[in-house]
Amino acid sequence: MSRVVVDVMPKPEILDPQGKAITGSLQRLGFEGLSVRQGKRFEIEVAGDLTEERLDQIRDAAEKLLANTVIEAFTVRVEED
């Protein structure tokens, strides 16, 4: 069983209202000088061997289902134990 992590973040040029709200809340709580952007993290358990073909499949799935590539960028990486 291997684990692959897909991180999905709003593209830099895209406004991030959730991140803005969190940045504001942190300031009100007294945490100064922090600017937050919020994205998503997917942990994928892969049955069987993690071949290069399998990784390509996961990149394909990330593009089709996990990220909205109009407004989001994603990275796929294998997590070592």
Added chain:
Amino acid sequence: MSRVVVDVMPKPEILDPQGKAITGSLQRLGFEGLSVRQGKRFEIEVAGDLTEERLDQIRDAAEKLLANTVIEAFTVRVEED
């Protein structure tokens, strides 16, 4: 300017309905043998030096605001360029 990443995931013993839905959708799209859990990723830009005190502050913020520690676990790490 330093960047700190906070990853927030549902605890292993907690059901993850979003992840279950994605796992189901992937199967219907023909991606077999993948099991997904969904969490959140926060990228935090820190103004000034990233001291150990500043990191403690961010761990505090993660616990208070970014994660619901009843059902979620979080990790804080410094992202190198």
